[in-house]
Amino acid sequence: MTRQQTHKLAVAVITIVAAIVVIPIILVIGVVFWNGLPALSWEFLTQPPTNGMREGGIMPAILGTVLLTFGTAIASFPLSIAAAIYLAEYAGDTRLTRWVRMAIVNLAGIPSIVYGLFGLGMFVLFFGFGTSIVAGALTLGILTMPVVISTAEEAILSVPQEFRTVSLSLGATKWQTIRHQVLPNAMPGIITGIILGLGRAAGETAPILFTVAAFYLPELPKSIFDQTMALPYHLYVISTQVPGMPLEIQYSTALVLLLIVLSLTLVATLVRTRMRRRREW
Amino acid sequence: MKTKIEVRDFDFYYGDFQALKGMNIPIAEHRITALIGPSGCGKSTFLRSLNRMNDTIPGARAEGEILLDGKNIYDPKVDVVELRQRIGMVFQRPNPFPQSVYDNVAFGPRVLGMAKRGRAMDEMVRESLEGAALWNEVKHRLDDSALNLNPGQQQRLCIARTIAVKPDVILMDEPCSALDPVATLSVEDLMRELAEEYTIVIVTHNMQQAARVSDYTGFFWLGELVEFSETDELFRAPREPLTEAYITGRRG
Numbered sequence: 001m002t003r004q005q006t007h008k009l010a011v012a013v014i015t016i017v018a019a020i021v022v023i024p025i026i027l028v029i030g031v032v033f034w035n036g037l038p039a040l041s042w043e044f045l046t047q048p049p050t051n052g053m054r055e056g057g058i059m060p061a062i063l064g065t066v067l068l069t070f071g072t073a074i075a076s077f078p079l080s081i082a083a084a085i086y087l088a089e090y091a092g093d094t095r096l097t098r099w100v101r102m103a104i105v106n107l108a109g110i111p112s113i114v115y116g117l118f119g120l121g122m123f124v125l126f127f128g129f130g131t132s133i134v135a136g137a138l139t140l141g142i143l144t145m146p147v148v149i150s151t152a153e154e155a156i157l158s159v160p161q162e163f164r165t166v167s168l169s170l171g172a173t174k175w176q177t178i179r180h181q182v183l184p185n186a187m188p189g190i191i192t193g194i195i196l197g198l199g200r201a202a203g204e205t206a207p208i209l210f211t212v213a214a215f216y217l218p219e220l221p222k223s224i225f226d227q228t229m230a231l232p233y234h235l236y237v238i239s240t241q242v243p244g245m246p247l248e249i250q251y252s253t254a255l256v257l258l259l260i261v262l263s264l265t266l267v268a269t270l271v272r273t274r275m276r277r278r279r280e281w
Numbered sequence: 282m283k284t285k286i287e288v289r290d291f292d293f294y295y296g297d298f299q300a301l302k303g304m305n306i307p308i309a310e311h312r313i314t315a316l317i318g319p320s321g322c323g324k325s326t327f328l329r330s331l332n333r334m335n336d337t338i339p340g341a342r343a344e345g346e347i348l349l350d351g352k353n354i355y356d357p358k359v360d361v362v363e364l365r366q367r368i369g370m371v372f373q374r375p376n377p378f379p380q381s382v383y384d385n386v387a388f389g390p391r392v393l394g395m396a397k398r399g400r401a402m403d404e405m406v407r408e409s410l411e412g413a414a415l416w417n418e419v420k421h422r423l424d425d426s427a428l429n430l431n432p433g434q435q436q437r438l439c440i441a442r443t444i445a446v447k448p449d450v451i452l453m454d455e456p457c458s459a460l461d462p463v464a465t466l467s468v469e470d471l472m473r474e475l476a477e478e479y480t481i482v483i484v485t486h487n488m489q490q491a492a493r494v495s496d497y498t499g500f501f502w503l504g505e506l507v508e509f510s511e512t513d514e515l516f517r518a519p520r521e522p523l524t525e526a527y528i529t530g531r532r533g
Contacts, residue, residue: 162372162374162376163376163378165334165372166370166372166376166378166439166442167388167392168334168337168365169332169334169365169369169370169443170365170366170369170388170389170392170393170442170443170446171362171363171365171366171367171389171392171393171446172362172388172389172392172393173362173392176392180388180391180392181378181388185379
């Protein structure tokens with residue numbers, strides 16, 4: 001084989017492999033849309049389930065997932081961003097920070113059911129929040145921290161050193177430099193990390209299983225210490241626990257969940273490209 | 282004439298490497314002092330010692346004294362943040378923040394609490410831009426991104442940003458090395474004007490520039506100050522053979 005032929009073969013193989021990666025994604029999305037779209041209606045989105053969840057809509061589960069996503073944001077982000085600022089700007093390279101970094105990497109690799117059990121022990125029982133939105137949001141918050149911390153840290157580190165130097169040379173303190181130069185410039189990256197973290201949190205089932213999710217609760221939660229239904233768990237329930245469940249409701253529920261997660265990812269991408277275009281260096 | 286900055290037996294180390302050896306330099310108030318010498322001779326290190334920008338480098342260490350208005354800036358009691366407000370800096374590459382022209386100039390006064398938004402700040406921004414001979418070119422595009430200005434304008438914007446915090450001294454680290462000859466001339470003219478109000482120390486690779494703009498010149502070689510005198514004298518009749526070799530070698 002000549003070198004040119006080898007080159008062509010390599011390109012062909014790589015292209016095929018890339019296509020193979022894309023196929024499952026398209027299939028999953030395609031199948032869910034194909035089967036879920038017909039049963040999707042305004043009533044489905046705005047009515048509570050009836051007749052043992054075999055009829056009616058999924059409004060409480062949608063609302064629950066939205067509430068949990070917001071709660072996750074509140075629980076995770078101040079802490080994650082503070083941690084990212086510390087690691088990127090203050091920590092340096094010491095034994096302690098190496099441990100912290102290792103902990104964050106490992107946190108990302110922990111199976112989500114373990115987060116669920118941790119949340120049960122820590123927030124539901126030890127802190128006595130009970131099975132509640134607070135407990136679920138805190139559990140999901142911890143789950144999102146690794147991805148938010150690492151993307152935020154990367155975004156902060158990618159701000160040119162020169163901006164810091166100039167800011168300091170003008171008599172700004174280190175904190176003012178971070179607050180007024182580094183963070184605004186790192187914001188697109190940080191927001192991307194936040195939204196990707198939220199997308200992950202919105203779709204998780206195991207962490208909310210013991211901490212917040214209700215099997216069947218058509219009433220809406222009245223406070224953050226109430227239980228709520230949530231889409232991923234609802235999907236799990238109607239797919240495995242309810243006999244005689246119409247297939248199209250299952251698919252429509254999956255479709256709604258998929259749309260929420262996909263739209264979060266889409267927003268993340270848009271925010272990033274928009275803010276990138278505005279700030280260039 | 283008053284000495285603004287008095288450098289006394291100043292040594293500087295990066296770890297074990299001694300970058301500056303026994304510096305003694307008087308820097309005259311409202312004059313331009315140029316520092317010349319080959320790359321790696323320590324002139325930039327010296328410049329950054331004057332506003333303690335080297336402090337952030339791990340393993341860096343200073344010995345000796347640098348007196349600003351008679352007070353040692355390496356005294357442990359000195360507030361570095363305040364010092365840097367008094368000794369501003371302009372860098373080699375024009376490096377405006379990726380913000381509007383206005384916000385670039387307003388950044389310093391804002392974080393230092395010198396003026397709030399509104400008319401006082403507008404006034405401050407205008408004064409600084411006028412001071413940097415840039416006002417007429419940008420007065421109608423203050424909200425434009427600073428990155429849309431040409432390199433010469435960007436560098437003058439950086440100068441405006443520096444003088445906005447009302448420093449006594451301006452340090453310039455090869456401020457024209459990224460500029461074309463026309464922009465270089467405009468910055469040099471500006472330096473002469475600025476010298477009426479500020480004390481200026483400039484590091485430059487360009488000996489003609491040192492000869493054109495400065496009142497005093499110091500020649501650095503391998504971390505030592507070989508010669509320091511009035512610019513005319515240094516270029517016309519250098520005392521040290523090394524200085525002469527350097528300036529004539531570069532001229533040819």
